[in-house]
Amino acid sequence: MTAEEKTLDIWVAGTEEPEFSPTDEGEQEFSDSESEDRLADQYGRVIDDDYVFDDEVADDERMVVNMGPQHPSTHGVLRLQLEMEGEVIRRTKPIIGYLHTGMEKTAEQLTFSQGPTNVTRMDYLAPLHGELAYSLAVERLLDVEVPPRAAAIRILMTELNRVSSHLVALATNGMDIGALSMMIYGFRERESILAFFEKTTGLRMNHNFIRPGGVAADLPPGWKDDVSAILKDMPERMEQYDDLLRNNPIWLARTEGVGVITAEEATAYSITGPALRATGVDWDIRKAFPYSGIDQYEFDVPVGENGDVYDRYRVRVEEMHESLKIVEQVMDSMPKGDYRVGDRKITPPPRARIDESMEALIHHFKLFTEGFKVPAGETYVAVESPRGELGCYLVSDGNATPYRMHTRAPSFYNLQALPIAMGDSLVADTIATIASMDPVMGDVDR
Amino acid sequence: MATTPPGNLLMTTVDKAASWARTRSMFPATFGLACCAIEMMATGAAHYDLARFGMEVFRASPRQADLMIVAGRVSQKMAPVLRQVYDQMPDPKWVISMGACASSGGMFNNYALVQGVDQIVPVDIYVPGCPPGPQSLMHGILSLHDKIMSGEVAS
Numbered sequence: 286m287t288a289e290e291k292t293l294d295i296w297v298a299g300t301e302e303p304e305f306s307p308t309d310e311g312e313q314e315f316s317d318s319e320s321e322d323r324l325a326d327q328y329g330r331v332i333d334d335d336y337v338f339d340d341e342v343a344d345d346e347r348m349v350v351n352m353g354p355q356h357p358s359t360h361g362v363l364r365l366q367l368e369m370e371g372e373v374i375r376r377t378k379p380i381i382g383y384l385h386t387g388m389e390k391t392a393e394q395l396t397f398s399q400g401p402t403n404v405t406r407m408d409y410l411a412p413l414h415g416e417l418a419y420s421l422a423v424e425r426l427l428d429v430e431v432p433p434r435a436a437a438i439r440i441l442m443t444e445l446n447r448v449s450s451h452l453v454a455l456a457t458n459g460m461d462i463g464a465l466s467m468m469i470y471g472f473r474e475r476e477s478i479l480a481f482f483e484k485t486t487g488l489r490m491n492h493n494f495i496r497p498g499g500v501a502a503d504l505p506p507g508w509k510d511d512v513s514a515i516l517k518d519m520p521e522r523m524e525q526y527d528d529l530l531r532n533n534p535i536w537l538a539r540t541e542g543v544g545v546i547t548a549e550e551a552t553a554y555s556i557t558g559p560a561l562r563a564t565g566v567d568w569d570i571r572k573a574f575p576y577s578g579i580d581q582y583e584f585d586v587p588v589g590e591n592g593d594v595y596d597r598y599r600v601r602v603e604e605m606h607e608s609l610k611i612v613e614q615v616m617d618s619m620p621k622g623d624y625r626v627g628d629r630k631i632t633p634p635p636r637a638r639i640d641e642s643m644e645a646l647i648h649h650f651k652l653f654t655e656g657f658k659v660p661a662g663e664t665y666v667a668v669e670s671p672r673g674e675l676g677c678y679l680v681s682d683g684n685a686t687p688y689r690m691h692t693r694a695p696s697f698y699n700l701q702a703l704p705i706a707m708g709d710s711l712v713a714d715t716i717a718t719i720a721s722m723d724p725v726m727g728d729v730d731r
Numbered sequence: 732m733a734t735t736p737p738g739n740l741l742m743t744t745v746d747k748a749a750s751w752a753r754t755r756s757m758f759p760a761t762f763g764l765a766c767c768a769i770e771m772m773a774t775g776a777a778h779y780d781l782a783r784f785g786m787e788v789f790r791a792s793p794r795q796a797d798l799m800i801v802a803g804r805v806s807q808k809m810a811p812v813l814r815q816v817y818d819q820m821p822d823p824k825w826v827i828s829m830g831a832c833a834s835s836g837g838m839f840n841n842y843a844l845v846q847g848v849d850q851i852v853p854v855d856i857y858v859p860g861c862p863p864g865p866q867s868l869m870h871g872i873l874s875l876h877d878k879i880m881s882g883e884v885a886s
Contacts, residue, residue, distance in 0.1 A: 355816050383809045387843030409766035472776030727765050
């Protein structure tokens with residue numbers, strides 16, 4: 286392969302002459318064919334999220350309240366500017382970037398095998414999903430297929446991760462609205478899942494467990510007992526949450542009809558995950574674009590109706606039941622075999638082989654010094670994270686590090702819907718709405 | 732007049748009494764930034780129960796807090812906010828830098844992150860880990876208690 290063949294046809298901004306002539310600043314010409322009606326015909330109804338103030342309201346009734354970035358209920362470092370008339374929010378401006386870590390740039394300096402270390406720290410409540418999306422993208426570029434056992438372990442871990450993430454969502458949602466017991470319960474059950482994660486991956490969070498070519502280690506001895514214990518305990522515990530929240534009049538009053546997003550708005554804003562399904566749209570990446578053989582397991586996609594805070598809470602609870610169903614099926618049908626691909630150019634050799642074989646030593650050294658090279662190309666792979674479509678867009682120019690890595694972070698898109706969800710609502714409902722969208726700021730800002 | 736006071740009386744110094752009071756009701760500010768914040772919440776929740784050390788009350792307002800746990804990576808955009816929150820806290824106050832990112836920038840040596848929160852605020856305890864488990868954080872907190880009790884850090 287010559288150097289010329291390796292170059293990719295990647296457009297770089299500013300390298301070409303613009304085809305259009307710049308018009309006067311602020312002036313844009315619209316032809317009749319681009320009228321709002323026509324646009325609506327092409328793209329669906331134009332959603333207007335900006336509020337024009339009512340002139341009749343007295344000036345002293347209007348104020349701008351700044352919320353965050355240091356606020357206990359913003360789920361990290363989200364900052365909101367709320368324009369209010371009295372108690373009613375008229376306009377919301379989310380301001381993000383307080384947790385911008387430059388991870389997409391860092392990804393360009395890390396080799397493909399080091400990459401999961403980076404992406405796992407993006408959505409830190411669903412670290413395994415980030416690793417899975419990245420690994421699937423690398424594997425697609427490499428054109429390798431992981432063994433069935435590796436795929437099954439991936440599904441087992443990510444679905445357990447979904448449960449633990451939703452538990453935190455429930456816990457913080459409860460705490461924000463005043464159901465403090467839910468905080469205690471949510472974190473209690475999460476610990477049992479984290480204990481299994483720690484046993485399997487060595488860490489409670491930021492596992493770096495799912496790697497290109499398989500997973501880092503096989504499941505530990507006695508894993509079936511641990512998973513069975515989780516499967517046995519969880520339904521019982523979730524009944525307790527239902528007792529606490531489901532028909533609790535205070536909970537209902539704080540959540541029903543609050544922060545409503547319609548299906549039309551949700552699709553217009555690219556909202557995915559429980560927030561989309563709560564509006565009644567039956568859309569799940571696991572069903573639409575199955576990954577890691579998740580289509581061989583039976584599960585339903587719970588949907589809501591009203592798209593309010595309560596429906597989002599219900600969808601999450603139902604999803605936890607479905608995830609446990611998947612976990613049970615994976616546990617019962619766990620295939621035997623290797624937990625990573627046999628290709629020694631991708632997978633490091635077992636430790637014992639390094640002492641016996643010169644080849645193995647060389648492979649090990651090469652893999653951990655310069656990493657494996659990935660054929661030039663670009664790809665996009667999405668998985669269903671607890672927050673929605675978590676996608677990884679990966680461009681390789683044939684080297685051992687990505688040319689570009691971009692993550693489609695579901696929290697970022699879901700956060701855009703805050704202004705429409707919170708329009709004309711009371712300031713006290715702000716917190717309930719934010720919590721129900723379950724944004725993870727590490728996912729938003731990266 | 733007796734030279735030693737009679738009956739049920741404990742003798743101490745003002746410094747020791749003050750240190751004792753400070754360590755037994757140390758209120759952390761809610762200052763969660765990233766992954767470490769989740770572990771900080773886990774530390775306060777049921778399983779690890781920070782209430783055993785009299786500090787389960789995470790104060791939402793920095794004006795009521797005397798310990799700042801910098802839990803997570805500090806971006807350049809967040810740095811001035813962090814300093815302001817620190818300035819708003821009343822004396823005596825302490826800072827725990829939780830995790831690799833807060834302590835040194837961690838694995839993110841790039842344009843976006845402050846390479847160590849000690850460039851912005853004085854740090855009393857560094858807790859290693861990525862993220863540090865609740866036990867590590869508690870060990871950090873108890874080490875800070877020891878430092879205060881021994882008079883190593885007054886305020």
